[in-house]
Amino acid sequence: MSARFGRTELPGQQEKALRSAIRIEWWTIAFLAVAITMVYLVMGSSQAMKAAWIEDMLSLAPPFAFLLAVRLVNKRPNAKYPYGYHRSVGVAHLVAGVALFTMGAFLTFDSASGLISAEHPPIGGVVLFGQTIWLGWLMMAAMALTIPLPIWFGRVKMRLAKELHDKVLYADADMNKADWMTAAGSIVGVAGIGLGLWWADSAAALFIAVSILWDGCKNMKASITDLMDTRATTFDDGRPHPVTEKVDDLLRGLPWVKEVGSRTRDQGHVFHIESFIVPRPGMMPSLEELAEARDACIDLDWKVQDIVLVPIEELPEEVGGPDRNRQSERNR
Missing domain, CATH: 1.20.1510.10 (Cation efflux protein transmembrane domain)
Incomplete structure (x- = not known):
């Protein structure tokens, strides 16, 4: 078993x-x-x-x-x-x-x-x-x-x-x-x-x-x-866990995706991920395409237990939206 x-x-x-x-x-x-x-x-x-x-x-x-x-x-x-x-x-x-x-x-x-x-x-x-x-x-x-x-x-x-x-x-x-x-x-x-x-x-x-x-x-x-749902890190808290970047890279490679940003919640052993996706103009994904993208993300790592894909007009600030990007440019 x-x-x-x-x-x-x-x-x-x-x-x-x-x-x-x-x-x-x-x-x-x-x-x-x-x-x-x-x-x-x-x-x-x-x-x-x-x-x-x-x-x-x-x-x-x-x-x-x-x-x-x-x-x-x-x-x-x-x-x-x-x-x-x-x-x-x-x-x-x-x-x-x-x-x-x-x-x-x-x-x-x-x-x-x-x-x-x-x-x-x-x-x-x-x-x-x-x-x-x-x-x-x-x-x-x-x-x-x-x-x-x-x-x-x-x-x-x-x-x-x-x-x-x-x-x-x-x-x-x-x-x-x-x-x-x-x-x-x-x-x-x-x-x-x-x-x-x-x-x-x-x-x-x-x-x-x-x-x-x-x-x-x-x-x-x-x-x-x-x-407190801080950004998911590796088991030793040494760095951000790479699974978030892997999910973003996979979704970013889909033909109907313009921008993507994810936030990952560490539940203990497994992760719950929310991925916000800005579709390309005129290419709103179908339910089948969303399901295929979800399954592909889950197959990336056994720790990806739950993942939610959210089509959205603009990325939220905490996952790389425009306000955060402008702040990053000012900090440089």
Whole structure:
């Protein structure tokens, strides 16, 4: 049975990518469950370890958000939700971003306070197999064990996010990068305490907290702009998505089209496109010609789920109408 996003049937490559993404998110949750337990058992009074533990717990948000969103978007559009359930991806993205931002702000304040007040976190010993060893060794060993898998997870998820145009999966890949950087920072902080540098722990905790806060800011901004129907961008928000230009180029090549301009709404995984077309004089398209043009646009990319072709006398300003063109000339 083919995998789908709502009424959009996925091509073979994207279908395979979706199944891989679901599997790797379950693996991520299993790994984080082990890592969270392990770090909790050895974190002691270290600020850096506490920040790393909280960061690991927050890392559960994107995988759960992705798995929930995938279930919701598979529902078909209905009378109540005529555009389908694809916006659940944006909502999940926003929830994850707010959680990261809130906790990052709290940890930044907490870590900075500890650094300013010159707190000296004690790290004692623990009896293990009849021998007393410094707890810091266990802390560093635990954090070292949490480094390799997040690096691999992040690389795989980044590739899958591009194939599926999934910004929640991209945010999760970004979180995996923060995970291993956090682990490395915690090791440095604990090692600093062992060397007598009391400030190293709070400094490492502050580094981790700022990293979480930065991730929260980026993801909140991206999710809010998507929910506000900003111009559709690539999965990493790096540039405008090329599908809009492809649609305009295809329509512009039709014999009855004089001018064309499109606006693209990113629904989560798929796009809804409105293309405004100024026909050539005396060449108003028939219903058959409009249907053929619509189908050709949908065939360009699997993400083009809905497209509306609107014959119009003059292009609206926001898609390249005359007022916008005159403004562009003045700006030059």
